[in-house]
Amino acid sequence: MKMLSAESIYIHIPFCKTKCPYCDFASWANKENLIERYFQALYSEINHKCTAYLNFLKLIPQSTKISNLKTIFIGGGTPSLIHPDYYSKLFEEIKKYFNLDDHCEITMEANPGTVTEDFMKSYKNLGVNRISIGAQSFNDDILKILGRKHSVKDTIDAINIVKSAGILNINLDLIFSVPGMTKTCWSETINEALKHEPKHISAYSLIIEPNTPFETIYSNPKTLPDGDFAFELYSVLCQALNNHGFRHYEISNFAKSGYESVHNLTYWLQKEYFAFGTGAHRYLNGLRTCNIRNLEDYIENPTQEIITEYPSDHNFEKIMLSSRLDNGFDIELLRNISQKSDFYIENILNEMSKEGLLEFSDEKISLTEKGMFLNNEILLKLL
Numbered sequence: 001m002k003m004l005s006a007e008s009i010y011i012h013i014p015f016c017k018t019k020c021p022y023c024d025f026a027s028w029a030n031k032e033n034l035i036e037r038y039f040q041a042l043y044s045e046i047n048h049k050c051t052a053y054l055n056f057l058k059l060i061p062q063s064t065k066i067s068n069l070k071t072i073f074i075g076g077g078t079p080s081l082i083h084p085d086y087y088s089k090l091f092e093e094i095k096k097y098f099n100l101d102d103h104c105e106i107t108m109e110a111n112p113g114t115v116t117e118d119f120m121k122s123y124k125n126l127g128v129n130r131i132s133i134g135a136q137s138f139n140d141d142i143l144k145i146l147g148r149k150h151s152v153k154d155t156i157d158a159i160n161i162v163k164s165a166g167i168l169n170i171n172l173d174l175i176f177s178v179p180g181m182t183k184t185c186w187s188e189t190i191n192e193a194l195k196h197e198p199k200h201i202s203a204y205s206l207i208i209e210p211n212t213p214f215e216t217i218y219s220n221p222k223t224l225p226d227g228d229f230a231f232e233l234y235s236v237l238c239q240a241l242n243n244h245g246f247r248h249y250e251i252s253n254f255a256k257s258g259y260e261s262v263h264n265l266t267y268w269l270q271k272e273y274f275a276f277g278t279g280a281h282r283y284l285n286g287l288r289t290c291n292i293r294n295l296e297d298y299i300e301n302p303t304q305e306i307i308t309e310y311p312s313d314h315n316f317e318k319i320m321l322s323s324r325l326d327n328g329f330d331i332e333l334l335r336n337i338s339q340k341s342d343f344y345i346e347n348i349l350n351e352m353s354k355e356g357l358l359e360f361s362d363e364k365i366s367l368t369e370k371g372m373f374l375n376n377e378i379l380l381k382l383l
């Protein structure tokens with residue numbers, strides 16, 4: 001029988017002050033009246049499932065823990081909107097079933113305009129030691145285009161509050177390829193972000209998701225920056241962060257040495273993890289499942305799970321995920337699962353290497369900066 005080997009938990013907090021027009025996450029505005037019931041459902045899900053996991057492990061509840069946690073990630077949504085008392089109880093529930101590693105990375109996502117000194121100090125006292133701030137841009141015009149309700153000043157205030165609460169392990173989320181964004185304005189955002197000495201930066205190109213207001217607003221692709229310009233912006237980012245000593249360890253993620261996100265590496269290294277909350281996805285015992293995404297339905301039925309993937313996709317997924325990392329992926333694994341012949345693969349790898357898209361040896365393939373940007377196209381050709 002397989003055992004649960006997961007050492008990470010993701011907790012989803014779906015409440016936001018307002019809904020951003022590009023966002024397709026499981027998050028809702030104006031549902032604060034459901035916070036109390038949501039957390040009761042969350043505690044109930046944790047209790048119900050963790051008891052089942054313990055039974056599965058054939059251990060005795062109350063006397064043995066499921067695993068030793070290396071990471072907890074409280075994401076959303078906007079977790080920084082929520083009163084610390086809810087998290088106090090949440091950690092109580094988690095600690096009933098899990099040991100927390102001495103160096104457990106506990107991340108909470110926070111949005112500018114919702115961060116207060118009192119809450120932040122309490123989060124820190126509860127054990128939160130890493131804050132990921134949804135800065136998105138340090139240009140007020142770009143924030144308006146994105147439909148964000150916060151200002152640059154709100155972001156700077158939030159960073160200062162987090163630091164004064166004693167949490168220095170800060171990630172800043174940024175978005176590029178926003179309509180109207182120039183190279184200069186993107187450089188200014190990067191430089192301003194760097195001034196605040198974050199340990200980690202995540203930067204994503206704006207994607208127009210189906211069923212969002214942006215899908216209607218930007219239905220004409222000509223109103224969006226094209227791929228070449230997006231790559232120019234990506235290069236500006238990579239160069240600036242490289243010059244400032246960040247390791248570009250994943251397509252969209254850059255860290256000072258030792259501050260790579262342990263939690264997110266769990267996903268990219270295809271390790272298993274627990275997850276709780278509405279729409280939360282988990283990977284346990286070789287199976288990927290997710291919770292009900294609708295908030296009210298989740299509150300009514302927090303333990304229901306839907307299977308999202310069968311284990312046969314495992315190796316394909318391994319390449320998809322590890323190709324995102326600077327360490328790359330095994331060439332042997334590619335040969336084993338690709339539909340293409342070894343001869344074709346050898347030729348296409350040589351061709352892509354000449355084009356500066358990847359580097360490869362007898363064992364590994366790793367994508368260059370340009371290759372990372374074109375990751376999907378490259379994998380399509382290889383697989």
Ligand code: SF4
Pocket residue numbers: 015016017018019020023024025027076077078111134
């Ligand atoms: S704050 Fe984040 S999660 Fe909430 S609506 Fe905006 S992008 Fe989505």
